[in-house]
Amino acid sequence: MDLSEFSFFNPSPNFREMSILKALTESSSVSQERLARIAGIVPSMVNKYIRDFEDSQLIQKEGENRRNMKYVLTEAGKFRLQYLTILYLKEAAKLYTESRDIFGEVLDTLKGSDHESFYLYGAGIIGGILADVLRTEGMKIIGFIDDSAAKQNGTFHDLHVFSPEKIHGKEDTAVIVASFRHANNIVKNAKDRGLDNVMVFTISKLGKV
Template sequence: MILNLIEKDPNITQREISTAINIAVSMVNTYIDMYEKEGLLEKEHISTKTVRYHITKKGIERRKFLNIGYLDNAQTIYDSAKENIDAFLYNLSNKGYKDILLYGAGEVAEILLQTITSKNTPINVLAVIDDNLKKQQKYLVNKQIISFKEALDYKHDAILISSYANNEIIYMNLVSTGYDKNKIIKYFDI
């Protein structure tokens, strides 16, 4: 990541790198010194406080090699996560759930919707519930975002909580409204 950032902006500061990748400035300095010793980059001292970095040919080759390794690892994680989602959806289907509502119009709901759409699973998402008024009446993937009150008009088998951050809050809110606990599915409890 450091080599990527430097290649994009040779005038980037160590503090900017630190902020971008969320590590201490001292760690950035250690890595840059190591990269210089390995011949991956060269420093050009513009002034006592200003340094411009230049990625060497060896540094570009190393960055490309590391990027391929990163992509390979990311693909492995992605494939594993997709298998987990597929198994989860298959399990829901086997339990007799067909028409469901998602609760939480964020990244998790988006990934679930994309998986359901691409896999042509027997699970049918009717809509996505969200308490954020700015999201309501918009669409996530291909499903409308609605309020909980509107959701009660939908004939559905269950509500799948698709929020990690608000998982418990949503569950408690559903229970406090008298919604049937047996119809609440918590994705992050499985």
């Protein structure tokens, strides 16, 4: 997991410990710089974790010198990694459930509609969030629509970005307007171009989705 992608979630000591132990199982000779990036810490802190692991007999050194030195998890280390992974999955599942509740009304509305597939109008932050959530729920996202020529014919969140002129409305396909500030203009543009089944995703000033 690349922690640089997240601004609301800081790695805990347990997460760092799990990340380093897991990295050592994948490559016992992994560099400290690599371990630091994985755990979201500075390289000097990796030394402290390694020493603590050795003192707790979670890892052991193998190799005659620093050039061929590697760290291998002991049985106690493997058990510790397994335990930390279970705790991580438990909390991740709880976080997913809470995020599902946030989008619950939106998802229920879309699933209750007659639409089989969707375009997301707006290849930006909101559109990216919706793309991830809807695909996780098994919904078919054809791609993005965007008015920006710089974005058209490119990809965003692994989905093609179409020009509005390239889209032809179908009864079983809806267009979801995914923009924080320009929703009204986008809806007008979509309808002016003959696009039907236009839906708007909004976030209220109270933070309600």
